[in-house]
Amino acid sequence: MKPSRTLVIGVGNEFRGDDAAGLIAARKLRSLAPSDVRVIEHTGEGAALLDLWQGAETVIVLDAVQSGASPGTIYRIHANKKSLPPRYFQHSTHAFGVCHAIELAGALQCLPSSLWFFGIEGDSFRYTVGLSPPVQQAVASLASELANQYRHPWRPRLQATAHRS
Amino acid sequence: MKNRTLKVDYLARVEGEGAILVKIKGRHVSDVKFRIFEPPRFFEAFLRGRRFDEAPDITARICGICPVAYQMSACHAMEDAFGVQVGQPIRSLRRLLYCGEWIESHALHIHLLHAPDFLGYEDAIRMAKDHPEEVKRGLRLKKIGNAIVNLLGGREIHPINVRIGGFYSLPAKSEFLPLIENLKWARDAALKTVHWVSTFAFPDFEQDYNFVALRHPHEYPFNEGRLVSSKGLNIPVREFEQHFSEEHVAYSNALHSATRDGESYFVGPMARYNLNLDRFSSVAQQAAHEAGLGSVCRNPFQSIIVRAVELLYACDEAMRILDTYEKPETSFIGIAPKASSGFGCTEAPRGILYHSYRMDDRGVIVNAKIVPPTSQNQKTIERDLWKFVSANVGMQKDRLQWRCEQAVRNYDPCISCATHFVKPHIEDE
Numbered sequence: 046m047k048p049s050r051t052l053v054i055g056v057g058n059e060f061r062g063d064d065a066a067g068l069i070a071a072r073k074l075r076s077l078a079p080s081d082v083r084v085i086e087h088t089g090e091g092a093a094l095l096d097l098w099q100g101a102e103t104v105i106v107l108d109a110v111q112s113g114a115s116p117g118t119i120y121r122i123h124a125n126k127k128s129l130p131p132r133y134f135q136h137s138t139h140a141f142g143v144c145h146a147i148e149l150a151g152a153l154q155c156l157p158s159s160l161w162f163f164g165i166e167g168d169s170f171r172y173t174v175g176l177s178p179p180v181q182q183a184v185a186s187l188a189s190e191l192a193n194q195y196r197h198p199w200r201p202r203l204q205a206t207a208h209r210s
Numbered sequence: 211m212k213n214r215t216l217k218v219d220y221l222a223r224v225e226g227e228g229a230i231l232v233k234i235k236g237r238h239v240s241d242v243k244f245r246i247f248e249p250p251r252f253f254e255a256f257l258r259g260r261r262f263d264e265a266p267d268i269t270a271r272i273c274g275i276c277p278v279a280y281q282m283s284a285c286h287a288m289e290d291a292f293g294v295q296v297g298q299p300i301r302s303l304r305r306l307l308y309c310g311e312w313i314e315s316h317a318l319h320i321h322l323l324h325a326p327d328f329l330g331y332e333d334a335i336r337m338a339k340d341h342p343e344e345v346k347r348g349l350r351l352k353k354i355g356n357a358i359v360n361l362l363g364g365r366e367i368h369p370i371n372v373r374i375g376g377f378y379s380l381p382a383k384s385e386f387l388p389l390i391e392n393l394k395w396a397r398d399a400a401l402k403t404v405h406w407v408s409t410f411a412f413p414d415f416e417q418d419y420n421f422v423a424l425r426h427p428h429e430y431p432f433n434e435g436r437l438v439s440s441k442g443l444n445i446p447v448r449e450f451e452q453h454f455s456e457e458h459v460a461y462s463n464a465l466h467s468a469t470r471d472g473e474s475y476f477v478g479p480m481a482r483y484n485l486n487l488d489r490f491s492s493v494a495q496q497a498a499h500e501a502g503l504g505s506v507c508r509n510p511f512q513s514i515i516v517r518a519v520e521l522l523y524a525c526d527e528a529m530r531i532l533d534t535y536e537k538p539e540t541s542f543i544g545i546a547p548k549a550s551s552g553f554g555c556t557e558a559p560r561g562i563l564y565h566s567y568r569m570d571d572r573g574v575i576v577n578a579k580i581v582p583p584t585s586q587n588q589k590t591i592e593r594d595l596w597k598f599v600s601a602n603v604g605m606q607k608d609r610l611q612w613r614c615e616q617a618v619r620n621y622d623p624c625i626s627c628a629t630h631f632v633k634p635h636i637e638d639e
Contacts (some may be wrong), residue, residue, distance in 0.1 A: 092349055096349075145335060153338050
């Protein structure tokens with residue numbers, strides 16, 4: 046199958062509360078995104094992620110983070126230009142997760158032309174299903190932002206936002 | 211001499227959440243704790259009241275790295291309970307599925323998690339800048355392991371095609387063809403990895419361990435065999451609980467396993483190697499010899515070489531199975547439940563994984579017990595830390611802390627499994 050030029054990857058575990066933020070955001074985007082944008086949900090296992098985005102031009106990764114900021118805070122990082130702070134991912138149970146995959150791709154010079162990371166600050170990562178209210182609001186807001194502001198052609202507009210953020 | 215504490219609050223490059231605390235009083239270690247703070251998950255309780263045929267898929271959820279091991283141990287325990295023996299074609303395919311899991315798990319640990327310790331890098335990202343070929347090789351090997359699990363298991367993580375008595379469906383021979391070409395590459399690549407890791411510098415740290423592994427009359431062990439040890443144990447799997455027990459320690463969310471005498475024991479690649487070297491294929495035996503491994507390896511820092519030889523073996527064994535594969539006429543044997551008990555033990559990438567179940571006359575699970583490999587190695591990990599720090603108490607603190615983390619990673623601990631289950635903290639008192 047020919048890889049989609051634009052790939053959206055929602056990462057998380059839907060049984061760990063706000064850890065599902067990236068998955069839910071991706072689900073919302075799936076119905077809103079242009080048809081040539083591929084939207085997938087993923088556990089965040091790093092080695093598989095590296096493989097997944099091969100051939101894509103623009104990759105958008107949506108994931109929950111835990112940096113200590115207010116729950117619902119949205120981080121927008123253009124990974125081609127800036128490193129992801131590992132402290133955002135202190136509660137990842139993966140020995141090799143999202144942050145490692147993005148940074149390793151950079152070290153191996155195999156990042157997509159444009160990789161955007163959108164992190165949503167979580168509140169609770171307990172064994173439960175469902176997002177906390179501030180995270181739920183942030184997910185809706187981010188999905189709407191991506192769907193409305195970054196409609197066709199996504200890539201140039203995303204690059205334009207790099208200057209705004 | 212003042213008291214010191216070595217502390218790692220959140221151990222990196224392991225699966226799950228844990229910590230290490232070492233207290234040093236003067237020139238002597240006064241306390242060692244390998245803490246596991248990932249929350250307990252009560253899988254054994256979840257299983258009560260569920261049907262016997264749900265056990266493989268429920269227990270597979272304990273771990274995203276070694277779900278095949280959980281499925282295999284559950285299947286063997288249930289088949290033991292109901293007196294079922296699968297035929298050779300299904301046995302071979304189970305070995306093939308296990309090869310896939312060993313390849314993906316070992317490739318990840320060797321190249322991305324453990325090698326940076328030996329080469330002086332904080333992590334694989336920094337190592338990749340100087341050793342891109344080795345990192346890429348590890349990633350490609352892992353991908354090939356994933357492909358085997360995906361093809362036979364239905365998906366890469368938490369496969370869904372395994373059932374008690376066999377598989378839900380089986381691939382045609384033609385579907386395996388692309389894998390064969392990849393496995394040829396993988397076997398050569400794994401041999402390069404054996405040579406690469408054998409050039410690393412290893413601390414001088416040989417210990418007298420009680421190694422425990424499965425042993426089969428003809429095969430390097432995956433699914434079947436008797437439980438044997440380097441101290442002379444030789445028992446059927448169903449006698450496991452007569453010889454080993456678990457205890458709760460206040461500082462860890464994972465149970466600690468020990469022999470009935472309260473002694474630590476060692477499971478995993480080094481145990482398998484030491485008790486089954488003669489069951490390796492000639493390719494793997496030759497590679498072990500060239501890498502400088504003797505007939506017994508007692509230095510846990512050299513576990514990376516043993517793991518690499520097992521990686522090579524898994525590629526070689528997968529090739530052997532695929533070379534003769536013909537799709538069986540039936541994919542599983544049906545089972546009629548009855549009131550019974552069953553016991554299963556298979557070799558997860560990290561060591562023996564024991565399951566036992568008791569069912570009522572409708573096949574509903576009344577009682578379940580699961581003992582994962584990392585629980586069994588916890589006591590040995592603490593013993594290694596105690597002995598290593600005692601022997602190197604004069605070492606600079608940063609360097610000692612580094613070595614402590616490396617010593618834990620020698621066991622490739624899977625904390626998620628053990629809480630079904632690390633960071634060092636070294637403290638001077």
